[in-house]
Amino acid sequence: MKQTPSKQTFAGRRIVVTRPREQATEWRARLEALGGEVIELPLIQVSKEVNLDTLAEVFQEIGTYEWIVFTSVNGVKYFFEEFHRIYDDIRSFGLMRVAVVGEATAAAVREKYLRVEIQPKKASGEELAKALIEREGMDSAKVLVITGNKNREALVEKLEEARAIVDTLPVYKTEETDLAKDPVAGDFRAKGADAILFASPSAVQSFFDQAPALKLAAKAKRPLTGSIGPSTTAAMKQLGLPIDFEATEANVDSLLEALNQALAKR
Incomplete structure (x- = not known):
């Protein structure tokens, strides 16, 4: 009750x-x-940590991704810090659709005036992968997963099993x-x-x-x-x-x- x-x-x-x-x-x-x-x-403590070479590779292909996946508020925060450092126009974000884990993450995305397309009821990477696959199969879909140093490996594995093309971009580190x-x-x-x-x-x-x-x-x-x-x-x-x-x-x-x-x- x-x-x-x-x-x-x-x-x-x-x-x-x-x-x-x-x-x-x-x-x-x-x-x-x-x-x-x-x-x-x-x-734990969380701080930004971005490999600039990986970041440059991702941003060179930013317009080719069909989905961008955020698994935490920290991912949203640090990704967009780097995005706005490089780009001065939100339209450079392209046509990527957004999928998230958790309500707090969804709220952080909405603060950027972006629409959340997929947010599973259960806040887990596995459930998010399942929701993406059930929605449109994901065969050959290009997906960008924003992570920390402790990656959502199950999420990536399930998407790759569904034949998605997955790139990961770690933007922060979590330390004890x-x-x-x-x-x-x-x-x-x-x-x-x-x-x-x-x-x-x-x-x-x-x-x-x-x-x-x-x-x-x-x-x-x-x-x-x-x-x-x-x-x-x-x-x-x-x-x-x-x-x-x-x-x-x-x-x-x-x-x-x-x-x-x-x-x-x-």
């Missing part, structure tokens, strides 16, 4: 946000507006942060939390890799663990992390609703 959020929904609750620091602002504001105490543990000496991590170890929110497989991997630095004290509160969507959930399962709740849609509203329901049952 859906519960209506109020200003006191998370009053007295300590909630851990694991997003990169620069991307945690909205989540912090939303949680604090609902009465929660936010603990920021930025398990070191929280061993972070005072916020120390507070988390000592007191624990009511819940911890994961928004990417990379954050899950970092949490697993940094287990010694995040090990809770004997009397610390064990948090419920939540996932924003299928790919994050899959990473949690693979690494043996418990999954206490999962957003029905890959966005913050759905995740906070799932969190509210999980805490109500605790």
